[in-house]
Amino acid sequence: MKTCQSSQLDSAVESDTACRSGGGCVVKCSSERMENAAKRRLAANARERRRMQGLNTAFDRLRKVVPQWGQDKKLSKYETLQMALSYIMALTRILAEAERYSTEREWISLHCEHFHADSFHQRPAQKPAASGDPYAQRLFGYHPEHFQIAN
């Protein structure tokens, strides 16, 4: 862990050369400015920590709604984003496909034998669905080794 670097505090001291209104002011002002600068830095650090914690909370929520395919460890942030992208694209494809079929019943009969809500949220102990299920593979083309930058 990095400890407090003094560059900003130094600059506070430097800028203090303009403050020469009275005898003891230089010393007093510089220490006050350093104190204020340090306080601001600490406050900024705390804000940044909170911001990153909020970001991580969002990632955790995303992990919960994105398929895990039986991954034994949680997806990294990058993997989570890639998975979310693939998932959204798969769902979009399903919707587009559904629109092509004239009746809902026809579409459901096509898909329902394969589609179970549970299979999208494999628990770590469970067997990967994509590895053995050709339907899942066709529907949902994500594979951790095949990340591509989306553009």
Added chain:
DNA sequence: TAGGCCATCTGGTCCT
């Protein structure tokens, strides 16, 4: 032990 992932600190930039 190297590499991947992550948390934190930090300084810069932009916005209100």
Added chain:
DNA sequence: AGGACCAGATGGCCTA
């Protein structure tokens, strides 16, 4: 001026 956001640097932890 101060807050939000971002990217770079750094060090810790974990796994193969």
